[in-house]
Amino acid sequence: MSAEIIHFLIFPGGLFALVLGIFMLSLERIVVARLQGRVGPPIYQNFIDVIKLFNKEILVPKDSKEIVFMYAPVLGFAALIAMLYFIPLPGVYEGAGNNSDLIILIYVMALPAISHILGGSASSSPYAAIAVNRELKLMLVYEVVFVIIAFSIALYVGKGSAVLSLKDIMNYQLNNSPLILDWKFWPAIVAFVIFVLATMEFPPFQVAHHNDADVMDGFLIEHSSIPLAIYEMTDALKIVLLSIVFQIFFCPCVIGGDVVVNLLFFIAKTVIFVMFFSLLHAIFASFRIDQAFKFLIIVPTTLSLITLVLVILSIKGLI
Amino acid sequence: MSIITRSPFLFRINTGSCNGCDVELATTAMIPRYDVERLGCRYTGSPKHADILLVTGPITARSKPYLIEVLDELPRPFVVVAIGTCPTSCGIFRDSYSIEGPLDKYVEVDVNVPGCPPRPQAIIDGVAKALEIWKRKIRDFK
Numbered sequence: 001m002s003a004e005i006i007h008f009l010i011f012p013g014g015l016f017a018l019v020l021g022i023f024m025l026s027l028e029r030i031v032v033a034r035l036q037g038r039v040g041p042p043i044y045q046n047f048i049d050v051i052k053l054f055n056k057e058i059l060v061p062k063d064s065k066e067i068v069f070m071y072a073p074v075l076g077f078a079a080l081i082a083m084l085y086f087i088p089l090p091g092v093y094e095g096a097g098n099n100s101d102l103i104i105l106i107y108v109m110a111l112p113a114i115s116h117i118l119g120g121s122a123s124s125s126p127y128a129a130i131a132v133n134r135e136l137k138l139m140l141v142y143e144v145v146f147v148i149i150a151f152s153i154a155l156y157v158g159k160g161s162a163v164l165s166l167k168d169i170m171n172y173q174l175n176n177s178p179l180i181l182d183w184k185f186w187p188a189i190v191a192f193v194i195f196v197l198a199t200m201e202f203p204p205f206q207v208a209h210h211n212d213a214d215v216m217d218g219f220l221i222e223h224s225s226i227p228l229a230i231y232e233m234t235d236a237l238k239i240v241l242l243s244i245v246f247q248i249f250f251c252p253c254v255i256g257g258d259v260v261v262n263l264l265f266f267i268a269k270t271v272i273f274v275m276f277f278s279l280l281h282a283i284f285a286s287f288r289i290d291q292a293f294k295f296l297i298i299v300p301t302t303l304s305l306i307t308l309v310l311v312i313l314s315i316k317g318l319i
Numbered sequence: 320m321s322i323i324t325r326s327p328f329l330f331r332i333n334t335g336s337c338n339g340c341d342v343e344l345a346t347t348a349m350i351p352r353y354d355v356e357r358l359g360c361r362y363t364g365s366p367k368h369a370d371i372l373l374v375t376g377p378i379t380a381r382s383k384p385y386l387i388e389v390l391d392e393l394p395r396p397f398v399v400v401a402i403g404t405c406p407t408s409c410g411i412f413r414d415s416y417s418i419e420g421p422l423d424k425y426v427e428v429d430v431n432v433p434g435c436p437p438r439p440q441a442i443i444d445g446v447a448k449a450l451e452i453w454k455r456k457i458r459d460f461k
Binding site: 217220 | 322323325326352354356357359361362363364365367368392394395
């Protein structure tokens with residue numbers, strides 16, 4: 001019993017993931033700055049940002065729905081904390097294993113965006129209304145992409161009958177070769193990268209958030225102090241969760257049986273994951289919302305459908 | 320206490336400037352070499368997140384209500400930095416019928432960065448001075 005509470009609050013979920021994610025967001029800022037020829041902030045910068053935001057004055061707009069405005073950030077944060085308890089960590093933690101946690105994952109991945117939408121629309125700002133509209137349009141497409149990728153992996157691992165347990169997907173790849181080496185999944189990996197860019201709202205999908213020239217701060221425009229800090233922490237948890245999901249789906253490699261070595265290996269893989277996305281952040285400009293929507297509905301959807309068709313063909317024994 | 324003063328969020332407002340100062344501010348945000356992010360700063364899109372307000376331009380009659388609204392929305396304590404000659408003394412626009420400046424009619428200005436436009440190094444120096452003032456203001460505010 002107490003071990004489960006520790007798993008929930010401190011080690012794989014909770015505090016560990018929070019601290020790791022906040023440092024990863026700082027690392028992202030540093031790498032983007034170095035790629036642009038700047039010095040960049042220190043590595044603990046986002047940590048100080050969050051501590052500072054907890055110490056600031058809370059401003060609530062007069063016309064807002066105050067309860068939704070104040071408590072919407074908690075929804076996304078709670079969802080991600082809970083998911084980090086459910087999900088297995090390759091070689092380190094088994095997960096609160098039940099046999100259909102892929103379904104829970106698909107549901108939970110939508111909740112941070114829903115908390116953005118609720119908080120933004122309760123704030124009664126026209127900028128937030130525009131940003132919420134954009135976020136909703138993006139969410140409609142990238143969730144579909146994620147569902148198709150997850151479904152094709154589940155079909156491939158189960159040889160025709162879908163395996164909905166993340167632990168089974170991980171064990172299949174540990175016994176056979178990881179799916180990142182399988183050419184049938186290369187389109188899905190590209191689609192997953194685009195999905196991560198869209199769900200973290202890095203450029204080129206920076207249309208609803210931190211886009212100062214367009215919608216100011218988007219759905220966060222009226223939030224200050226603690227709600228804003230909770231949104232930042234949700235982002236930190238999200239980047240860790242996405243890194244774990246990528247590793248479970250495509251490369252759950254481990255070194256030996258030692259937990260500490262595997263944990264360090266996991267952190268190294270997360271650092272490489274974040275640095276890759278910083279590179280993409282630095283080299284892309286931002287889309288308009290119509291371009292982003294068209295791109296998302298054409299390119300990653302098609303790529304993930306190609307993988308689905310290839311997987312079905314390989315199950316039938318045709319390729 | 321002292322650790323939280325290393326993370327100021329900046330908000331810039333153009334109150335009728337000729338855009339020269341805004342271009343110089345943009346160089347501190349995204350151009351190589353002159354980088355205000357090494358001080359821990361981050362440009363935000365909303366005055367409700369901001370700790371330091373950067374004002375460019377003389378206050379024109381059209382922009383005055385918006386400036387007052389932004390000053391109202393800033394969480395206390397905040398620091399005001401006047402970028403360029405215009406908010407300090409209205410510059411060449413002084414005594415024009417449409418100018419309601421200078422800035423210190425409306426708020427206590429903490430740092431003046433003179434120049435038309437000021438160099439990016441001068442702006443970064445002004446932000447660094449504003450950080451010291453912000454630290455003192457937090458101490459007095461509590």
